[in-house]
Amino acid sequence: MDDLAIRLGVQELIGEYAERIDEDRLEEWPDLFADPCRYLVISRANHEAGMRQGVMYAATRGMLLDRVFSIRRANLFEPHRYRHVIGPIRLKTAGAGTAVVHSHLIVARIMHDGTTVLFVSGRYLDQIDISTTPYRFKERIVVLDSDKIDTLLAIPL
Amino acid sequence: MSQSALTAEHGVPWPSNGISEVPFRVYTDQDQYHREQERLFKGPTWNYLCLTVELAKPGDYVATTIGETAVIVVRDATGEINAFVNRCAHRGNLLCLERQGNAREFNCIYHGWIYNLTGQLTGVAFEHGVQHQGGMPPEFRKEEHKLHQLRVAVLGGLVFGTFSDVTPDLETWLGADVARGLLRVMNRTPHVLGRNIQVLPNNWKLYFENVKDTYHASILHLFLTTFRINRLTMPGGIYINQDGGSHYSFAKLDYAAEDAEYKEAGLRSDSEFRLQDNSVVESVDEYGDGVSVQILTIFPGMVLQQVRNTIAVRVIRPRGVDKTELEWIHLGFDTDDEAMTERRLRQGNLIGPAGYIAMEDGCIGGFVQRALQYNDDGAGLVMMGGHEAESQPFRASEAAIRGFWKHYRALMGD
Numbered sequence: 001m002d003d004l005a006i007r008l009g010v011q012e013l014i015g016e017y018a019e020r021i022d023e024d025r026l027e028e029w030p031d032l033f034a035d036p037c038r039y040l041v042i043s044r045a046n047h048e049a050g051m052r053q054g055v056m057y058a059a060t061r062g063m064l065l066d067r068v069f070s071i072r073r074a075n076l077f078e079p080h081r082y083r084h085v086i087g088p089i090r091l092k093t094a095g096a097g098t099a100v101v102h103s104h105l106i107v108a109r110i111m112h113d114g115t116t117v118l119f120v121s122g123r124y125l126d127q128i129d130i131s132t133t134p135y136r137f138k139e140r141i142v143v144l145d146s147d148k149i150d151t152l153l154a155i156p157l
Numbered sequence: 158m159s160q161s162a163l164t165a166e167h168g169v170p171w172p173s174n175g176i177s178e179v180p181f182r183v184y185t186d187q188d189q190y191h192r193e194q195e196r197l198f199k200g201p202t203w204n205y206l207c208l209t210v211e212l213a214k215p216g217d218y219v220a221t222t223i224g225e226t227a228v229i230v231v232r233d234a235t236g237e238i239n240a241f242v243n244r245c246a247h248r249g250n251l252l253c254l255e256r257q258g259n260a261r262e263f264n265c266i267y268h269g270w271i272y273n274l275t276g277q278l279t280g281v282a283f284e285h286g287v288q289h290q291g292g293m294p295p296e297f298r299k300e301e302h303k304l305h306q307l308r309v310a311v312l313g314g315l316v317f318g319t320f321s322d323v324t325p326d327l328e329t330w331l332g333a334d335v336a337r338g339l340l341r342v343m344n345r346t347p348h349v350l351g352r353n354i355q356v357l358p359n360n361w362k363l364y365f366e367n368v369k370d371t372y373h374a375s376i377l378h379l380f381l382t383t384f385r386i387n388r389l390t391m392p393g394g395i396y397i398n399q400d401g402g403s404h405y406s407f408a409k410l411d412y413a414a415e416d417a418e419y420k421e422a423g424l425r426s427d428s429e430f431r432l433q434d435n436s437v438v439e440s441v442d443e444y445g446d447g448v449s450v451q452i453l454t455i456f457p458g459m460v461l462q463q464v465r466n467t468i469a470v471r472v473i474r475p476r477g478v479d480k481t482e483l484e485w486i487h488l489g490f491d492t493d494d495e496a497m498t499e500r501r502l503r504q505g506n507l508i509g510p511a512g513y514i515a516m517e518d519g520c521i522g523g524f525v526q527r528a529l530q531y532n533d534d535g536a537g538l539v540m541m542g543g544h545e546a547e548s549q550p551f552r553a554s555e556a557a558i559r560g561f562w563k564h565y566r567a568l569m570g571d
Contacts, residue, residue, distance in 0.1 A: 041511070046351040053351025053487040056511040057502055062434030066384075067506075069433075074383035076517050148354045148482070152519035153511035 006094050006130055010101050013128060013135045018084035021156060026071065029156065030064035034129050037061060038139040041157055043147035044122070055153055067156060077154050079112040082119065084157075097131030098138065105142070107157055109150075120157060121145045168192050168571050172536050176401075176562040177544045177555075181533040184360040184526065190478040196568050197457045198224025198475075201321040202402075203330055205459040205472050206230045208347060208486075209314045212238060216259040216274065223318060224458070224475055228307065229253050229263070230316060233274035238311065240318040241276040241304035252304075276304035312336065313343030315461075315470070331455065332398035334548070338405040338453045341444060342463050345490035350501060355483040355510040359522030361458070361475040362561075364483060367518050368452060368460050368471075369557035371395065371406050372541050377521060380513040384432050391449075394550045395557055401546045402456025402564025404557040410449035412442045436503045437513070440465035443497075454557070456564050464514070466497070467504045479526050485509045 013032065020028045033039065042054030058064045087104030094100070102125055109119035127139040142157045168189045169182040183189055198204060207219040207230055218231035220243055227243035229252065245252050250267040253260075262279065263272045271280030278299045286292025307318040310327035317327055328336045357364055367373070375382065393408035416439075432438070440449065443466055453461040460471035470486040487505060489498055508515045539562070542554030546563045549556050 051351040074380040149510040152516040
């Protein structure tokens, strides 16, 4: 597969991911992952220190589905949405059916009353299964620049 | 005049001498907040500083705060742990800017004053002037200048500090029950799995009360009931120490019965109200006593939790009358194998800023704080389970919250 086709497929997956979260199509979010998978939201300080405990973690698509169901039916918090802005998408390597991709993210949090704040900034460190289409995340590590989370983290990043 | 001297002699008035009605103004009053810094955090209390494993070698240090006050804790060349205020004796500059590291000495970047690892001033730049001009006056003695030192105590691998000379020794102060509860959890050598800080839009006391509140758990946190987890009878109780401010609550779980129920549910798999992946709650009885939840608090700002196999220290740091930083320090132990680490990481989804059974605690205090905005007359009620702050063999109670107010009122002198 040529490099340009991979880049387009990767860009489509990353764009689709942000759209499903930001447009409140959370039920479709787990479909973008392989199964098993690794989804981890972790601070840069923890990640760089080699520590593995983050603030949100899933190792299977079932765990991602449980996260969505819990947000919808169990957890209580003020309604809010995100707006992801994805920065430069860098294809680091591609081979053996896997692409390693890094990108930047900025997420605004919009509360139901309109209050908008810069919620997080950071990087996505992805391993993407490119052996079949559509592409799927085998691993998505969300490395947050700050180790502070305002109030709570309900919706995935 | 210091901030404390500016504050009123008497704080927010209480409606009675009791502890089951709490005036709302204690969460909104700026003078009260100043008084708390002086009388609680800098008063006769033991405050969490760090883990001993973070100070493994001489020179290892952690810069932290007790309440809002900046503190350094460091292991010196003799192996002793020292703690002192993170403030240069010269012009009051922060001596140590990094959160953690190793130092041979502390060197103030402002004017180059140097302190050794016991907090003693050892060097003053240009002490004797430049070319015999200037310099410190002849009566100046370095040995008369030391960083303001705290008393330090260690229990179960946790390092505590106190500003006060009259605080009883740590174990006496905690009381036998709470000390036992601490040592039960911290019975092996810990390591840090990760740390996060959750910024809470509310007064620090609203969070500390929430942790002591065994009444709200099954009402505010619907995860366990929604997914029909641990509906089994859970015997438990509350231990409250003599001062009232420190406590632990616990509940047991029939691990074998729960495991059998998962297996049966897995076979049926008939309900969307079941977890797709049980590993977030699949736990082992690592302490061998059947206790699945133990929440322990140490007045005024520390929590030690065991929720199944998630072990964490939480540190409550006031950052203004309506802002609090809550640090989550997730722990593993030297005896953990990879399966145990993975179990702790998966169960880590239960707690912290995104915790299935904790995230509501991140916003509920903010809702209270907003309701109290220019609406803080009157008093809240803390009467579940009576008016006293005694240990109880049940958990449908607010006794531990009353214990907090008992200790609070004693130290605040209100």
